[in-house]
Amino acid sequence: MLLTSIDPFVQEFDRQFDRLARQTLGWGQGDTRGAMPLDGVRRKDDVLLKFDLPGADPDSVEVTVDRGVLTVSARREEEYAEDDRLFVRERPMGTFTRRVYLSEHLDSEKIDAAYSNGVLALRIPVLERAKPRKVEIHKVSSSEQKSIKA
Template identity: 45%
Template sequence: MLLRTDPFRELDRVFEQFTGTSSRPAVMHVDAERDGDVFYVFFDLPGVDPDSIDVTVERNVLQVQAERRRRVKDDVEPVISERPMGVFNRQLFLADTLDTDRLEAVYDNGVLTLRIPISDRAKPRRIAIGSGNGGRKQIKG
């Protein structure tokens, strides 16, 4: 018996892993960079309503959640629907050296930008060295 298979089935499956489907959106793409004493993280979220974006930090876990909804109009028949819709989630594990209390977030032109400064306690600092010529002093209690 000859079984017929779709030669593009495997290609479609691999493509969906990277781009997502309407029921399982793809992961949001991220870039990160360090500029001096600040880390910047960029999340691509085109077409997302800024009110649907939620950024939280708990301990050293940063979580970004956003939702993109399809606009539905009466009497309009969709012809092609390839853009992933639904809820997107991304978690990043942050180093203890980052100051998440001073984290700033801006959403502009479909890109969510996080600015996370390095903690002052993680920056190099000079330690003062006292002179050994002072002799011993008695501490009175």
């Protein structure tokens, strides 16, 4: 028989923490509010990262690399006229940041970035030493083989 104690304080804390995390990070119910969704594709010669930044000011988009960490930041702000009355707001505003750890096999010195239709695409080349390569096999004739005596 498995015995567990139930602490209502701990249960309530966990429930509230989960609720706060979902609201802040946009987890749950299939939505990604508050987050910067990312797709990553490994191709033969590079890695392609695509970040969704709908409504972000293109001039606010910033990409930096520091000690193997790629940071993408963007700002989305919307101004309303003095007589506008906002009655619902579901789209998060402000500055959004996403950090991605880059493998040592990627050339962070040669990142190519393009922003179009609310999508930031980053192409990061794979270093030559990390690319798959064929290893040549040398054939040894039977007369060249040395026998091992135990």
